[in-house]
Amino acid sequence: xxxxxxxxxxxxxxxxxxxxxxxxxxxxxxxxxxxxxxxxxxxxxxxxxxxxxxxxxxxxxxxxxx
Numbered sequence: 636x637x638x639x640x641x642x643x644x645x646x647x648x649x650x651x652x653x654x655x656x657x658x659x660x661x662x663x664x665x666x667x668x669x670x671x672x673x674x675x676x677x678x679x680x681x682x683x684x685x686x687x688x689x690x691x692x693x694x695x696x697x698x699x700x701x
């Protein structure tokens with residue numbers, strides 16, 4: 636596992652938490668911008684990593700262990 640894979644694992648968890656927090660804040664305040672939280676939530680759940688797409692240094696998902 637290289638440093639980009641470690642970054643990918645951290646970013647995935649961060650995007651999921653950020654998405655949930657943005658949705659919760661939007662629901663709590665009643666402001667419709669909470670839809671912005673859907674973007675990082677979906678990106679985190681699908682394991683989409685822009686850093687890996689740009690650098691091409693991450694291990695492909697089908698070769699990772701776990």
